[in-house]
Amino acid sequence: MAEQQTSPPAQTLRLSLLQRLKCFLSSIFPQADISHGAGHCVTLFSTDVMVQVAQRPQSSPTLQLSVQSRLQDVFRSARGEAERQREGRLCDVNPEQFVIDGRDAQNNTLRPFRKLETETGQSAESQRPIQPCDVFQQLSIRTVLTTGVAGIGKTFLVQKLLLDWAEQRASQDLHLIFAFTVRELGLWREESFRLAELIHTCIPETKCIKEETLNDILTTSQNSNRGDFRLLFVFDGLDQSHFQLDLKTNTSLDVTKSMRVDVLLTNLIRGKLLPSARLWITTRPAAANQIPPECIDLVTEVRGFTDPQKEEYFRKRFRDEEQASRIISHIKISRSLHIMCHIPVFCWITATVLEEVLETREGGELPKTLTEMYIHFLVVQLNKAKEKYVPEKCIQYIQSLAKLAFHELLKSSTSFMEEDLRLSGINTRAASKYSGLFREIFTQVCGQREGGDQRNMFCFAHLSLHEFLAAVHVNISLFIYNRNVMPGPRLKVHSLLTCFNKTSATNVHKMAVNKAVQSPTGHLDVFLRFLLGLSLPTNQNHLQGALTLTAGRSQNNQKTIKYIKKKIRKSPSPEKSINLFHCLNELNDRSLVEQIQQSLRSGRLSTDKLSPAQWSALVFILLSSEEDLDVFDLKKYSASEEALLKLLTSARTQAETKVYNYLTLKSCEALSSVLSSQSSSLRHLDLSNNDLQDSGVKLLTAGLKSPLCTLETLRLSGCLVTEEGCASLASALRSNPSHLRELDLSFNHPGDAGAKLLSAGLENPFWSLDTLRLDFGGEQRLKPGVKKYTCELELDTNSAHRNLELSHNNRKVTLVTEDQSYPDHPDRFDHWPQLLCRNQLTGRCYWEVKWRGRVDIAVTYGDIRRTGNSLDCVFGGNDHSWSLRCYDFDLTYSVWHNNRKISTVYSAAAASSSSSNRVAVYVDCPAGSLSFYSVSSNKLIHLHTVNTTFTDPLYPGFGFGLETLYFFEYESSVSLCRL
Numbered sequence: 001m002a003e004q005q006t007s008p009p010a011q012t013l014r015l016s017l018l019q020r021l022k023c024f025l026s027s028i029f030p031q032a033d034i035s036h037g038a039g040h041c042v043t044l045f046s047t048d049v050m051v052q053v054a055q056r057p058q059s060s061p062t063l064q065l066s067v068q069s070r071l072q073d074v075f076r077s078a079r080g081e082a083e084r085q086r087e088g089r090l091c092d093v094n095p096e097q098f099v100i101d102g103r104d105a106q107n108n109t110l111r112p113f114r115k116l117e118t119e120t121g122q123s124a125e126s127q128r129p130i131q132p133c134d135v136f137q138q139l140s141i142r143t144v145l146t147t148g149v150a151g152i153g154k155t156f157l158v159q160k161l162l163l164d165w166a167e168q169r170a171s172q173d174l175h176l177i178f179a180f181t182v183r184e185l186g187l188w189r190e191e192s193f194r195l196a197e198l199i200h201t202c203i204p205e206t207k208c209i210k211e212e213t214l215n216d217i218l219t220t221s222q223n224s225n226r227g228d229f230r231l232l233f234v235f236d237g238l239d240q241s242h243f244q245l246d247l248k249t250n251t252s253l254d255v256t257k258s259m260r261v262d263v264l265l266t267n268l269i270r271g272k273l274l275p276s277a278r279l280w281i282t283t284r285p286a287a288a289n290q291i292p293p294e295c296i297d298l299v300t301e302v303r304g305f306t307d308p309q310k311e312e313y314f315r316k317r318f319r320d321e322e323q324a325s326r327i328i329s330h331i332k333i334s335r336s337l338h339i340m341c342h343i344p345v346f347c348w349i350t351a352t353v354l355e356e357v358l359e360t361r362e363g364g365e366l367p368k369t370l371t372e373m374y375i376h377f378l379v380v381q382l383n384k385a386k387e388k389y390v391p392e393k394c395i396q397y398i399q400s401l402a403k404l405a406f407h408e409l410l411k412s413s414t415s416f417m418e419e420d421l422r423l424s425g426i427n428t429r430a431a432s433k434y435s436g437l438f439r440e441i442f443t444q445v446c447g448q449r450e451g452g453d454q455r456n457m458f459c460f461a462h463l464s465l466h467e468f469l470a471a472v473h474v475n476i477s478l479f480i481y482n483r484n485v486m487p488g489p490r491l492k493v494h495s496l497l498t499c500f501n502k503t504s505a506t507n508v509h510k511m512a513v514n515k516a517v518q519s520p521t522g523h524l525d526v527f528l529r530f531l532l533g534l535s536l537p538t539n540q541n542h543l544q545g546a547l548t549l550t551a552g553r554s555q556n557n558q559k560t561i562k563y564i565k566k567k568i569r570k571s572p573s574p575e576k577s578i579n580l581f582h583c584l585n586e587l588n589d590r591s592l593v594e595q596i597q598q599s600l601r602s603g604r605l606s607t608d609k610l611s612p613a614q615w616s617a618l619v620f621i622l623l624s625s626e627e628d629l630d631v632f633d634l635k636k637y638s639a640s641e642e643a644l645l646k647l648l649t650s651a652r653t654q655a656e657t658k659v660y661n662y663l664t665l666k667s668c669e670a671l672s673s674v675l676s677s678q679s680s681s682l683r684h685l686d687l688s689n690n691d692l693q694d695s696g697v698k699l700l701t702a703g704l705k706s707p708l709c710t711l712e713t714l715r716l717s718g719c720l721v722t723e724e725g726c727a728s729l730a731s732a733l734r735s736n737p738s739h740l741r742e743l744d745l746s747f748n749h750p751g752d753a754g755a756k757l758l759s760a761g762l763e764n765p766f767w768s769l770d771t772l773r774l775d776f777g778g779e780q781r782l783k784p785g786v787k788k789y790t791c792e793l794e795l796d797t798n799s800a801h802r803n804l805e806l807s808h809n810n811r812k813v814t815l816v817t818e819d820q821s822y823p824d825h826p827d828r829f830d831h832w833p834q835l836l837c838r839n840q841l842t843g844r845c846y847w848e849v850k851w852r853g854r855v856d857i858a859v860t861y862g863d864i865r866r867t868g869n870s871l872d873c874v875f876g877g878n879d880h881s882w883s884l885r886c887y888d889f890d891l892t893y894s895v896w897h898n899n900r901k902i903s904t905v906y907s908a909a910a911a912s913s914s915s916s917n918r919v920a921v922y923v924d925c926p927a928g929s930l931s932f933y934s935v936s937s938n939k940l941i942h943l944h945t946v947n948t949t950f951t952d953p954l955y956p957g958f959g960f961g962l963e964t965l966y967f968f969e970y971e972s973s974v975s976l977c978r979l
């Protein structure tokens with residue numbers, strides 16, 4: 001066990017406290033040996049406290065063992081040993097959580113990470129994986145908030161830490177851990193407790209420590225800011241709290257004084273009580289905002305299973321290898337199912353369902369969505385029960401449970417008393433005969449206060465089952481009994497109309513959507529997803545079949561979908577929008593992907609403000625939707641590298657993935673790990689136009705050479721690749737030759753040697769490579785950004801209007817009043833002062849010009865009309881040409897095509913340097929994109945991009961006669977820049 005690093009005063013204080021406690025302990029247990037070496041005082045001290053307090057008459061080693069085993073029981077039972085046994089401890093998969101990037105999971109405000117930064121001497125790395133036992137290693141971290149979606153494994157993680165601590169595998173620097181389930185605290189919500197008493201009541205196994213001793217420890221801890229007692233309080237499932245956490249109240253700071261449970265909780269969170277104790281709070285993301293950011297030092301996120309962990313889960317769950325393989329391959333067939341299994345509770349439900357379904361039926365569609373899977377789960381439980389008990393009674397019980405679930409959920413209550421059960425028509429004694437049916441769905445929690453009666457509390461085996469059954473109740477009431485049980489707002493006169501139509505499914509859905517959106521804790525979010533999922537006809541049929549109900553009305557969800565989209569547009573928070581996206585997915589809405597894109601692009605979901613959890617939620621929805629994403633164009637979703645990275649790390653798609661202009665080495669590393677991930681189904685990757693350089697390519701090739709990488713197309717056009725990059729690509733292909741078929745290295749500088757190396761691969765019968773592009777290569781391609789596409793323009797004197805004077809070795813053209821003595825030529829513009837360049841543009845081209853006055857900087861098809869004064873001749877005046885009109889008088893740039901202004905940009909650059917403005921043009925002919933930039937201090941400022949299809953060869957051109965027919969700005973000029 002590690003010796004603690006503390007300052008000398010802290011050590012002195014600790015020793016004095018130790019002496020005090022030793023005296024105290026000696027007075028109670030005179031026969032116990034409590035001497036120990038100062039160097040290990042903390043660890044020994046913690047054990048001693050437990051040992052000495054726990055056993056009076058026995059010898060030390062036996063006592064120690066007995067206390068440890070007692071503690072182990074505590075922590076095993078905390079999660080419910082029954083459930084563990086049922087699942088088999090073996091299916092536990094070692095979970096991970098991630099430090100997230102300092103943003104409040106709910107509000108996107110910055111979390112105070114300063115403490116962590118100063119202590120480690122470096123900034124807090126976002127996205128860093130962290131083991132539960134390492135979370136509290138930083139002395140300055142008091143409160144950790146762990147978020148994660150429903151069923152992702154937060155409780156499991158808490159239990160893992162507790163068990164590891166109890167079994168002395170980890171976190172031994174924590175002297176005592178008090179783990180509360182917020183739901184169970186609800187048993188005592190109306191009552192007042194002393195903290196020690198609450199600990200004894202909720203964690204009965206701690207009763208081996210006398211209340212006075214506990215009080216002494218708590219008082220010492222309260223009065224010492226040094227943390228000599230390392231206490232950890234865990235509050236698991238804050239989202240299930242019924243407490244009003246009024247975080248502004250300032251009440252008594254006497255830790256031994258009796259207080260209401262919510263006041264205790266509030267003061268612990270605020271640090272008014274036990275400021276040196278550590279706190280670990282877990283919650284679903286929507287309820288994270290119950291705690292103000294200043295009360296939290298670190299936010300972590302549980303992300304669920306990785307692909308190999310999903311497999312590990314099923315292999316551990318089914319000891320029969322053949323059965324496990326069969327189930328895994330079934331899951332892999334359905335993309336959405338496979339993706340959803342990153343949520344452990346879904347693995348659990350899926351395992352239960354598939355175990356049964358695959359035995360009893362042949363082929364057929366497997367459940368894919370969340371709702372489908374839960375319906376199957378219910379059906380499996382019901383079918384099992386119907387074999388043992390009276391079927392009608394089983395159905396009746398399920399319906400009663402569903403009613404109970406709904407009414408309790410509305411009250412935000414996830415646990416209930418016997419009385420609540422009775423009100424829903426469940427007699428616990430009679431129901432106990434049906435224990436087989438209830439065991440998988442329902443559990444009982446008991447609590448007893450010293451001197452009081454035992455209290456029984458009930459809850460569903462998992463909150464998601466509670467939410468599902470609540471939705472089942474609304475659904476049955478609506479479709480079978482034609483009753484709307486959703487409480488609506490108080491009726492106003494204008495709502496009377498709605499009242500007539502109260503039981504329309506759309507109305508019920510709208511009321512549920514409103515209630516869910518309004519809930520500050522998001523307690524109806526998952527319920528809403530189930531409710532909407534249940535309204536699909538296939539799900540309705542399935543449910544009705546299971547509950548042997550007569551068929552209800554079938555219904556069209558279009559109005560509900562429209563309503564949800566409206567809500568998304570008005571949604572106050574990303575979390576709410578994300579849940580509404582989930583809802584659209586449950587409703588199989590085809591426009592889901594577009595909705596997400598729109599919200600991201602419109603800034604309603606601001607890409608730079610989304611937390612990693614929100615990013616993964618979005619990617620999860622995108623990928624698990626049944627929508628086929630042929631091209632997963634990351635640019636459509638985000639505009640920052642960080643956002644991109646978050647998407648990349650989640651990208652698990654068969655679709656072509658395009659990434660433009662943003663990749664850095666960090667992203668290459670992430671991408672490389674995606675390529676070599678076991679489950680990566682990425683087949684086509686387009687990284688063109690990213691300045692990867694050889695170093696980036698090398699990072700990528702680490703993934704490419706992995707035998708797990710099955711990439712078929714890799715586009716690295718214009719990525720600054722030289723011979724060195726080619727060599728590492730060739731070496732990766734030698735290691736993994738059988739997948740990549742197309743490699744695009746155009747616009748790079750492979751040199752002869754690089755080209756030779758890769759071309760040899762084309763001939764190699766063991767390589768699958770059949771297309772290799774090395775065209776447009778050369779040393780000039782090693783310039784960063786678009787400058788690598790620089791082309792030398794040459795003005796075409798034959799096309800120049802007679803009022804255009806060419807100078808500076810034909811690199812400058814100026815509009816002059818005197819006619820120039822140019823010979824007649826059919827290519828010459830005879831009315832408009834314009835001219836073309838000789839260069840026919842191919843591939844990607846870039847140039848820069850300086851201009852002054854009033855000019856058109858254009859590209860045009862070569863067949864633009866040269867004679868007459870019609871718009872057919874004017875750059876931007878027809879559908880053959882596109883023009884950036886620049887005018888330094890009113891400081892604007894505007895883009896014209898087909899005589900329409902398609903964009904206007906006011907340019908500060910134009911304002912600042914009227915004598916020499918600089919503009920850049922970039923054309924990617926095959927991709928159909930034309931971009932204009934203004935250039936200031938060598939930086940490109942994007943003005944506008946046209947996306948189109950170029951049907952004919954393009955030529956650059958310049959013009960000097962703009963909108964007004966008879967007004968020319970003489971002395972306007974354009975000069976070609978040398979780059």
Ligand SMILES: Nc1ncnc2c1ncn2[C@@H]1O[C@H](COP(=O)(O)OP(=O)(O)OP(=O)(O)O)[C@@H](O)[C@H]1O
Nearest residue numbers: 091092093095150151152153154155156344345348
């Ligand atoms: N690491 C794991 N290994 C095996 N099973 C797991 C693991 N994590 C979670 N599970 C399974 O998933 C179920 C749900 O996990 P848990 O209760 O921890 O989720 P949660 O995040 O606390 O959910 P909620 O927010 O809904 O309370 C567990 O009952 C267990 O069956």
